[in-house]
Amino acid sequence: QVRLVESGGGLVQAGGSLELSCTGSGRTFTSFGMGWFRQAPGKEREFVASVSPIGSMTSYADSVKGRFTVSRDNRKNTLYLQMNRLRPDDTAAYFCAQSFYPQIEKYTQVDYWGQGTQVTVSS
Secondary structure: OOEEEEEOOEEEEOOOOEEEEEEEEOOOHHHOEEEEEEEOOOOOOEEEEEEOOOOOOEEEOOOOOOOEEEEEEOOOOEEEEEEOOOOHHHOEEEEEEEEOOOOOOOHHHOOEEOOOEEEEEEO
């Protein structure tokens, strides 16, 4: 059974930082692309960032480029999202995603989702 478990969400002031983590189990972590999506109330789930199976390639949504950094530690089966200079419009539930695609950028490419972790940025 595949499981993706996120942690690290919380409440932060605008301009602050948070790091999200996602630990995977149930299948070989290094075989799959990993990514982060987010969903704000009343909005569709949107792509945030992704990283290829061995970490050699990353991709970001324009709205987070230069502020967020995605990475993975395959020895720990863990995906990370370092979020800096957070803004109120970053407020959303953040979801970890796993895919057979080496680079995830679309909702439809995702095979498994985590349960989500809430990030709230106050102004």
